[in-house]
Amino acid sequence: MPTSTGLKGNRDFAILWLGDTASELGSAMSMLVFPLLGYALTHSTSQAALATTAYFAAGTVARLPAGVLVDRWSRRRVLLLSNLASAAVLGALALLVAAGAARIGVLIVAAMLAGTVETFFAPAASASLRAVVPAPQLAQAYTRMQARHHVASLIGPPLGGALFAVAASLPFAVDAVSFAAFAVAVLFLRARLPAPAREGPRRLRADLAEGLRFLWSQPAARAMMLWGGIVNFAMGYVLISITLRMVRAGVAPAAIGAIDAIAAGAGIVGAAVASRHAQRLPTGATTMTTGFILAAVVVPMAWTTDVRAIGALLALGTFVMPANNAGIGAYLSFVTPDELQGRLNSAAGFVSGGLVPLAPLIAGILLATLGGSAGTLIGAALVAGSLLPLLFEPSVRRLGRPAEWAPGG
Numbered sequence: 001m002p003t004s005t006g007l008k009g010n011r012d013f014a015i016l017w018l019g020d021t022a023s024e025l026g027s028a029m030s031m032l033v034f035p036l037l038g039y040a041l042t043h044s045t046s047q048a049a050l051a052t053t054a055y056f057a058a059g060t061v062a063r064l065p066a067g068v069l070v071d072r073w074s075r076r077r078v079l080l081l082s083n084l085a086s087a088a089v090l091g092a093l094a095l096l097v098a099a100g101a102a103r104i105g106v107l108i109v110a111a112m113l114a115g116t117v118e119t120f121f122a123p124a125a126s127a128s129l130r131a132v133v134p135a136p137q138l139a140q141a142y143t144r145m146q147a148r149h150h151v152a153s154l155i156g157p158p159l160g161g162a163l164f165a166v167a168a169s170l171p172f173a174v175d176a177v178s179f180a181a182f183a184v185a186v187l188f189l190r191a192r193l194p195a196p197a198r199e200g201p202r203r204l205r206a207d208l209a210e211g212l213r214f215l216w217s218q219p220a221a222r223a224m225m226l227w228g229g230i231v232n233f234a235m236g237y238v239l240i241s242i243t244l245r246m247v248r249a250g251v252a253p254a255a256i257g258a259i260d261a262i263a264a265g266a267g268i269v270g271a272a273v274a275s276r277h278a279q280r281l282p283t284g285a286t287t288m289t290t291g292f293i294l295a296a297v298v299v300p301m302a303w304t305t306d307v308r309a310i311g312a313l314l315a316l317g318t319f320v321m322p323a324n325n326a327g328i329g330a331y332l333s334f335v336t337p338d339e340l341q342g343r344l345n346s347a348a349g350f351v352s353g354g355l356v357p358l359a360p361l362i363a364g365i366l367l368a369t370l371g372g373s374a375g376t377l378i379g380a381a382l383v384a385g386s387l388l389p390l391l392f393e394p395s396v397r398r399l400g401r402p403a404e405w406a407p408g409g
Contacts, residue, residue, distance in 0.1 A: 012132035012191050013141060019182035020125060021148035023083065026175030027118075028156025030090065031055075033164050033171040034111055037097065040168065041104050050104065051111040056357050058115035060350070066119035067346025068207040070127065071339060075193035076186060078124035082117050083183035089113045091176035097169035119346065127341035130333045132191050138333055139278040139402045142326035143271055150267030150322070153260065196339035211343025215351070218335060223393035224287055224328050227386050228352030231294060234382035235317075236359030238298050241367050241375050242310060249305040259311045266315035267322060274323035283327040284399030288390050290324035293317060295384040302376035327402075334405050 031052065038048035070078055093110040096102040133141040163170040216222050246256050274281070297313040304310065336344040366375045390396050399405075 010132065012189050013129070015185045015189055016125065016129060016132065017144060017148065019083075019185040020145065021151065022178040023086070023121075023182045024148055024152040025156050025159075026090075026178035028152040029160030029163065029171045030114070030175045032157040032160040033168075034107065036161075036164055037102070037168055038104060038107055041102065041107065047104055051107045053357070054108045055111040055115035058112040059119050060354060060357060062116045062119045063346045063350045064208050064211070064343075065204060066116075067123050067211055067343040068204055070120060070123045070342030070346070071196055071207070071211075074195045075124045075128045075131070076189060076191075078120055079128065079186045079193075080183050082121040082124065083179045083186065085117045086114060086121070087176045087179040087183065089117065089176075090172045090179065094169040094172035094176060097172065098167070122349065123342040123345035126329070126333060126345045127338070128189075128191070128193050130338075130341065131193055132189075135334055136279070136402060138330035139281070139283075139327055140275055142330045142333075143275040143278050143322055145329075146322040146326050147268055147271035147275070150264045150271060150318075154264035154268065157257070157260070196341070207343065211340060211347040214336065214340055215344055215347045219393055220284065220395040220399050221332055221335065221348070223389040223396050224331075225348050225351040226389040227287070227291060228328070228348075229355055230386035230389075231291065231383055232353055233355035233359050234379055234386055235294065235298075236356050237363045237382065238301065238376060238379035239314075240359055240363040241379055242301055242305075244364065244367055245376070246305045246307070246310075251305060251307060255307045259307060259314060262311040263314045263318040266319040270319040271322035271326075273319075274326060278323070278326065278330075279402055281323055281327060282400045283331050283402070283405075284396040286324055286327050287396065287399075288387070290320045291383075291387045291390060293320050295380065295387065298380040298383050299377070302373045302380060330402060331399070331405060334402070 034051040034055065035048045038051050042048060089110055093102065093106070096106060129141060129145070130138065160171045163174060215225065243256060294317050297317040301310055301313055332344060332348055333341070363375070363379075366378060370378070
């Protein structure tokens with residue numbers, strides 16, 4: 001049962017929010033520094049990207065079985081051990097870099113381990129949020145958790161770059177400390193967060209299928225995850241295409257980085273606005289509106305490499321995302337039984353993000369063969385096409401405010 005009647009004064013929610021913010025800030029730094037260190041070690045742009053690729057590939061492979069195991073273990077223990085494991089991996093990497101003993105192979109292995117551990121942490125954190133926040137406040141809680149992502153995106157990369165300039169090992173050391181701090185914070189959670197109660201034999205394949213089957217049995221959730229899978233791939237494709245076009249047009253790297261900062265700032269504002277109105281936003285209409293806005297902002301990007309225009313368009317798209325993501329996340333948590341929380345979270349993440357690693361490769365190929373405007377318009381068409389699962393599922397249109405949600409969908 002939740003440990004408080006709301007978010008204000010909810011100590012456990014504050015611990016989860018602060019700890020998750022600290023660890024995500026550290027991760028945002030590391031994601032910038034992985035390719036920087038890779039290039040410093042190899043002087044090769046292709047090899048420099050291997051560590052980041054390894055991080056996402058390991059996470060994709062491990063996501064579904066991790067969700068099964070999270071549903072078998074104490075959520076408190078998973079939070080504690082996953083943060084300690086991340087601290088150990090990044091702390092060891094920091095020591096090797098400081099000693100001059102790091103090699104590209106070491107960096108790739110560290111990235112794979114970090115990506116694997118993250119797949120345990122994310123579903124455990126989501127399941128824990130449901131345990132410490134009352135159902136009526138879930139949407140508001142998820143909007144506040146969304147804010148930490150945009151804060152990390154705004155602060156993490158420049159901070160990581162500044163620390164890397166001081167010493168190549170420093171960003172990894174700070175990241176390790178952030179995970180260790182969250183592990184300590186977990187010890188002060190009042191909620192017990194035990195393993196879900198369940199009976200009968202446990203088989204990995206059957207448990208994994210059960211999570212996917214439950215997701216597929218919820219019409220609104222299924223449609224939103226299919227939309228998410230297509231739109232996440234399409235937006236990743238569009239952003240890579242635009243970045244490459246600006247590089248080819250001679251836009252300064254600092255100006256390109258400023259676009260990310262603008263988008264992150266818009267996301268923070270969007271999360272703040274959504275948090276105040278979370279209980280009044282109908283989830284289905286919010287998701288469909290977000291899809292239409294994303295499609296609308298992408299199309300004009302096909303005809304410009306102007307930083308101000310792209311920044312303004314991307315800011316609009318990012319502004320609406322926190323309310324959308326929080327509503328979907330809260331709804332999934334609400335309709336999912338406790339014993340399926342980890343598997344459902346992992347299954348949803350797999351469906352909505354499984355195609356994202358392909359976006360850079362396809363964007364590069366199409367940009368080279370079709371040119372900038374045509375390649376970006378293909379991305380816009382994909383974003384628009386992603387709306388089809390939402391438009392053809394009536395339950396999405398009927399999905400109202402959090403107070404109107406029905407258990408079990």
